[in-house]
Amino acid sequence: MKRFSFDLPTCLSLVTVLGLLLAATGIWGPAGGHALLKWSGVTLVFLAGGVPTAWSALSSLYRQRILDIDLLMITAAVAAAVVGAAFEGAVLLTLFSVSTTLEHRALGRARRAVEALMALRPETASRKGADGAVVEIPASELVVGDVVILRPGARVPADGVIAHGRGGVDEANITGESMPVSKEPGQQVFEATINLDGVLEVVVSRTVADSTIARMIRLVTEAQEARAPSERFSAWFGQRYTVAVIVGAALAFIIFFLLGRDWEQALYRAATLLVTASPCAIVISAPAAILSALSAAARGGVLFKGGGAIETLAAVKTFAFDKTGTLTTGRATVNQIVASDGDEDGFLSLLAGVEAHSEHHIAAAILRETAARGLTGVAVTDVSAHPSAGILGRDSLGQVWAGNARMVSAMGATIDNPALTQLEEEARTVVYLGRGPKVLGAVTVADEARATSAPALQALRDSGVRKIVMLTGDRRPVALRIGGELGIAPEDIRAGMLPKDKVDAIGELARDGTVAFVGDGVNDAAALARADVGIAMGAAGSDVALQAADVALLSENMRKLAEAHHLARRTVSIIRQNFIFAIGAMLVLVTGGLFFNLPLPLAVIGHEGGTVLVVLNGLRLLSDRIRTPDPR
Template sequence: MKRFPPVDLSLTLSLVTVLGMAMAAAGRWLPSGAFDALELPGLVLVYLAGGLPTGWRALSELWRARVLDIDLLMIVAAIAAAIVGAPFEGAVLLTLFSISTTLEERALGRARRAIEALMALRPETALRKTANGAVEEVPAEVLTVGDVVVLRPGARVPSDGVVVTGRGGIDEANITGESMPVSKEAGAQVFEATINLDGVLEVEVTRSVSDSTIARMIRLVTEAQAARAPSERFSEWFGQRYTVAVLAGAVIAFATFWWLGGDWELALYRAATLLVAASPCAIVISVPAAILSALSAAARGGVLFKGGGALETLAEVDIFAFDKTGTLTTGRAEMTEIVALDGDEAGFLSLLAGLEAHSEHHIAAAIRREVASRGLDPAQVADVNARPGIGIEGSDALGPVWAGNAYLAEDMKAATDHPALQALADGANTVVYLGRGATVLGAVSVADEARASSAGAIAALRDSGVRRIVMMTGDRRSVALRIGARLGLGPEETHAEMLPQDKVRAVGELAATGRVAFVGDGVNDAAALARADVGIAMGAAGSEVALQAADVALLSEDMERLADAHRLSRRTSRVIRQNLTFAIGAMVVLVIGGLFFDLPLPLVVIGHEGGTVLVVLNGLRLLSDPIRRPKASVAGQALTGVAQPT
């Protein structure tokens, strides 16, 4: 027998409940009398389809967790209405409650559908090369690190990997958000579920399917939907305790009205009215309806929040701190000048490339590209050790060598006052020194450019009311000022020559004056991402450390989506306040009307459940919030781009 998913079952029961309500309404209100016989069967259908499932959930929750929830309130109110001779009003209550519950579950179902859309991107099979050079078709999930797969035109990449041979264009729209195909050749990184457009590529698998980009995105979506925002936790806490108070209040109201009037039916009617009027359905659902809708809208637009708490906190942020390289800049650095103090430029570059071959830094990639373009082979360097924020160390046949910025040179007690080196240092580009112990062998300068979207994103954040924006970088101040000026940042907003611990300290100082979001992309940024009130990882696919440390992942390298996400978080906060204000106000009016002004039970039912439906619909409006999407996005999912550590 086929099992229906929970959302489909809820929808089916709601449709049956609505059908029964229509039958009961026709039997009661149509004047001809021909439909009178429909009222009783219709009411029975409503109480069965709308009441039994709700009652079962309520009793299960009471038995399993010893919790008196809203479902129990609704059932008690409907039964009380039937006892006092108002089964039609009880049926209206059950019908509207069933509709609002279905709307809630469909909102919750967005999380599952987002994961299903991600799963649909993954290819089921792959063409794997065997040891003798043949090609066999295997399930994608059996691929392991080191396997080589063949990609024919039109094929999806089965798992993250590196191109071994071949050259062609890859459509990365569903991963990086890049609407134009990206040319790939030997050594280039490719991501699972991207599409090979032309050419035949051989790709070595670097991550198993269980640890691939798509797998990590699925985990992020799952964790985000499971994590509750502070306001969600409060509304759940409030709803459970308030339910007990309402049930106790209904008993007290029944006893009071019976004692005053002696009419148990009137007393029960007033108690039933109070049960309906005071039920906190709208209050409890108003927050998750908005939070889940916003999380889904953000994910479709290329922004993943690790739960509603990050979404709510981002709405309160009034200070943004940005890492420079790879975040505000493209990270596509180019070598501009070379100074080899011994005159052997080829040997100098070969040794430098041998060290940088072990680094994932943007500058290291620029050096490797330059060396490859000259046809030089990197020197053999072993025992390599990264010095986060300052450089890298290793050993070759002649002994220890190092490469890095002025901090590392100073740490090595190496003099950089040679006129040729000083000329590089006086420029506005990044300088990388190469040396042995206290001797500097030479240096190269590397330039990086601001992203096209960075200036617009910063301007949009200012327009939205962000009080302060700063840029932090380990680069020299002249380099930082050049980039900052292009982004509209003043000298007082530009912090240069910072080590990772300096960024953490600066974020802490900013946090003392307001809510701070730090935006970064690399290993060096992980501590600052964790220290900020909201850590935002830029281009999360390339840096596992940054992704894990962050609260929000920008799944594309379009910086303007950050401003969109900030605007969405603030709009979500406004919708939550609207919902809570409306829900509490309506409940107060209905309670006062039901207790002291003889407000009829039918009006209380419509007011209560109608209010619940309205707050759910108000929250669902956030699903259409326009966060930018890449034009060629597959299945509406814009996932992460490549961004290496800074």
């Protein structure tokens, strides 16, 4: 059971409750009550609930020139005391103090997502020295290049790359995925994930200060501080409306007095109006929902860069997707090798030497095939990349290049080998290798659609998304094969695109409404930035993805995208519910205060109760399904 913490606001609220009970006993206690008890209780409430509220209100007024809601409450309480309704003023201050404390504690549940992330971080690490000795040190002392030993059950102390060993790693803390991920040498592991079996040697690639967890903490913190449009509106409205309420209450006092009420009755009605017209519930409507959604998403492996990204994603009706590494696994395999001179091993070694300088998924497939054959890549220097075309470099014999048909054309080469020409007809990616204007051969590489892509796209369609488009630099036959498996219409598939073409395509789609682009965050940074909402897929450990995107899916599970879209739409719906309820409740209370002699205690209960209900409605998002691990 969680221990209840007694901070200063909580203690003051408890004192106001005690004071109110004391005052009530003095009024309605045995033998007709006791005046000393009544006034002792009322004084206690005004000291514990009124003085801190007044100090906060006057500080805001003096330092920031802001008239906040605290000023309305303290003014109403003082007015009640002046007209002889001190007990009603005590009721107001008590309920305001208690409701404010409940709001802070409730919203604190949302903010504790950051604390939960920090609690996952291991404090120590087993570092392996140059002499092979393993020493236990604080994780904060690890530096890039250190080798740490991970035994079964150990948490990863810092981001790194596996040097030796194989095993399953539980990444649920980072990605929200319930199933362990098999890891082997050369693959990344992230801080705070758990090594389930086997002994792993990991080379630290990021210090604790720059790790994935550290960046998640920074992003969640920044996101909770960044205001969404609805939050900015409620704050703007609250400031100006507070002034209007004070002016309105003053006018109401004058009007009631002129209509024949004595000054005490007129002031009492004006105090009631101050309470009923206070916009507490309206101001808290958006933050309660936004903070809860941000926290739920973070625990589910999705990072929103602020409430604005949530509200924009909810409005998206067109999704554009990169293909490789986004809709597909990105773990391609080499299917066929055609070497013009018949020497497949020599051809593959030279191709691997060129592709070793690329971080593309296709390059990784070629390097894996080379390693599987026991070959090593040829040394290639002076390498330069040609985006969406290929790579150019030099070996001991001169200039050498590798790439797609666009690269072939750029190098002035021609494909006159029938075996190579036939490869173009297959629904696979073709990578050519050449020297100057001569093509030395080619390989075909195939990538498969993610198992989660088809159900995720269907979930988006079911939620009302009108258009799903694939934008890829690959050849059209390859794009059609993957698109057909995922149910994407041929007319919505655009192939052979350069990075600039993707940006232009998103601009064209944006003319019909809000557009989201989903990419791997490395090759698609410009498109991510151009879209109304940029969504980086599998962004854990990727600096480019976290910087360029508005939303980062830390896992490679496409279902998380559909869940993030569902959460965004649900958040906007709850904000709308809160606004409607808050405004409706305020209108009812104001009407009662103006025309039906609504008692001040009842006005206080209606006002504070409505505020708490709005907060609780927003907190429902903390249990959204995005936090539920996928039982695949």
